[in-house]
Amino acid sequence: MNKLITILASCCIATSVWASEAKLETVKVGLDVPTVERGVGVMMDSCHSCHSMKYIKYRDLVTFGIDKQKVDAWRGDQPLDATLLAQMSDSDAMAAYGKAPPDLSLMAKARDGGASYVYSYLLGYYVKPDGMPGNHLYPETKMPDILGMSGATDAAQRTEIQSKARDIVSFLAWAADPEEQERHRLGYYVLAYLFVLTFLLYLVKNQIWARLK
Ligand code: HEC
Numbered sequence: 391m392n393k394l395i396t397i398l399a400s401c402c403i404a405t406s407v408w409a410s411e412a413k414l415e416t417v418k419v420g421l422d423v424p425t426v427e428r429g430v431g432v433m434m435d436s437c438h439s440c441h442s443m444k445y446i447k448y449r450d451l452v453t454f455g456i457d458k459q460k461v462d463a464w465r466g467d468q469p470l471d472a473t474l475l476a477q478m479s480d481s482d483a484m485a486a487y488g489k490a491p492p493d494l495s496l497m498a499k500a501r502d503g504g505a506s507y508v509y510s511y512l513l514g515y516y517v518k519p520d521g522m523p524g525n526h527l528y529p530e531t532k533m534p535d536i537l538g539m540s541g542a543t544d545a546a547q548r549t550e551i552q553s554k555a556r557d558i559v560s561f562l563a564w565a566a567d568p569e570e571q572e573r574h575r576l577g578y579y580v581l582a583y584l585f586v587l588t589f590l591l592y593l594v595k596n597q598i599w600a601r602l603k
Contacts, residue, residue: 413526417509419560421571423455429561430456432554433474434464436536437494440483443474445495446565454568489532498562505563512555515540 420426430451433443449470451461465472476483480490501507507527514526515535523540525531535541537555542548564570 413510413514414503414506415510415513416506417556417559419505419556419563421560421564425557425560426454426564427456427460429557429559429564430464431460432558433494433561436554437558438474439477440491440533441494442476442491443495443565444493446474446568447471448474450568454564487532487534491533494562494565496566498559498566505559508562509555509559512537512558513539513552517541 433441447470448461448465448468452458452470461470476491478486478491483490498505498508503510511525511527511531514528515537516524516526517540518524523535525535537551539548539551542551
């Protein structure tokens with residue numbers, strides 16, 4: 391009997407995990423400069439007050455190709471080599487929200503579902519029947535509805551919030567692996583090199599065999 395209960399319980403757990411995964415809205419991130427730049431803008435306006443990105447420096451943004459003047463405006467009097475530290479201290483955040491906002495540098499890789507998880511989390515806010523805010527993906531979250539999804543009443547507002555969420559998630563995806571594009575480029579060079587090398591070896595082989603025949 392006990393065994394049966396355990397099996398039934400594990401089925402329930404498995405289906406509820408599956409059910410929460412099913413709520414993920416898939417997002418296709420953009421790793422181009424304009425999209426990432428808009429994403430940094432959203433980060434600075436809407437997330438930076440609470441969240442740090444301790445592995446990203448202002449200089450990294452300039453190196454990636456983001457407008458230097460914008461980066462200068464974001465960093466104010468901090469040096470280019472400063473990292474993106476939250477404006478609010480962890481202890482103030484603890485006092486206000488009961489939980490310290492996690493660092494966002496690697497967030498796009500930290501959760502199952504990656505970028506789509508963060509996207510769905512930001513868009514997952516709604517108003518519960520008792521009038522309190524809820525989140526479909528993370529029901530007990532202490533983070534307020536930052537992008538205002540729960541208060542969005544018409545389609546145009548929702549579309550605007552969705553595109554903001556896509557921009558910030560694109561930036562987070564870039565930040566979690568800034569060298570990804572470079573690696574892909576390098577991969578093509580390596581393939582081209584191997585191709586040329588194979589061709590040359592083939593010519594050499596033909597020459598040697600021609601002599602031996
Ligand atoms: C007012 C402070 C505040 C702001 C502004 C804020 N957050 Fe948060 N955020 C929090 C807190 C607090 C948590 C911890 C929530 C928890 O685990 O209950 C959190 C958690 C998160 C998490 C992790 C969720 C998880 O699965 O653990 C992500 C991702 C996140 N925030 C993204 C963002 C993004 C993106 C923005 C900007 C659009 C943003 N936050 C703005 C306070 C904030």
